[in-house]
Amino acid sequence: MTKVTLYIAASLDGYIARSDGGIDWLSILDIEGEDYGYGDFYESIDAIVLGSKTYEVGLGFDQWPYPEKKSFVFTQRHLQSDREDVVFVSGSVKQALADIEAQGLENIWLVGGGELINSFLQHSLIDEYIISTIPIILGGGIYLFPPPTPEEKLELISSKQYPNGLLQTHYRRKVKI
Template sequence: MHPIIYDVAVSLDGYIAGPNGDVTRFAHEGPVVEDYAQRMAGYRLAIMGRATYEFAFQFGLKPGDDPYPAMRTLVFSQSLALPETCDIEVFRKTDRDMLEQLKSDADGPIYLCGGGAFAGALLEMDVIDSLRLKRAPILLGSGVRLFGEGSPGVTLVCRETKDYPDGYVFQEFRVGS
């Protein structure tokens, strides 16, 4: 059984993106980004919701393209329309049994790359095993929340904390007691 890991940058006030999906205030280079790139090499499967997949279009990704060609990518959406031939897989429903089967069948850790509402749904289903948070020294005020509009109360156990000179703090948590 391989873990689902939510590995994401988050502002100190709990947002993974600002208004209109703005991520320009998060680091795009430096040690925190280099460490993230090293962690990315360890993932074997990427999962995300439709909004996160479509968010990548503004950075040049085309419908059907794989944002993570080094790993298998699954997008969960009831409405995403793609070309007949594409490099990703689309799942039309999300349920706990199917996600547990994915964890069992995966050949390594699963990267949950967002977004907030999708992560919130997975947290509510109790299928997220770890959080890897890159806490940014910024306040966004509004935008996309870490777990969407709400999340269940969950106990987290801190596994690692690393401070960076630019004010970022990386923390890894195990979900559950």
């Protein structure tokens, strides 16, 4: 059975990027030797799901940020890539997830952005949430959970506070009975 985990950082006021898509504010997290559990998490996943704008942000890095993992990019645009590990998806999130599962990929990282996260929420497809709350108020930008967002009951698995003020919380979706 496929498990989808939203692993993401957000500002204290609930934004994942500035209005222009900028994520420069995340640099306050750069502490030598500290990865906030990212390495272990990355090793635990089989594939990555992301929106086209998040994909384009990743292209702007010095090197592809998701090496050795198959990346499924949701888009309605006609994008292309020379990378064999990047697949563009234009169908529904439910069908795409079924196709991903059919490939034997079980642990899926939902990277973002807000619109794609909301699509997964609309269908109750996010099993776990690992949210790193950054001690900054941006005052505007791209919401982590853009409205309208459906109600989703969660249970806390764990939380960890870091010396720089980052608070990482790990939740699991409560199964509806």
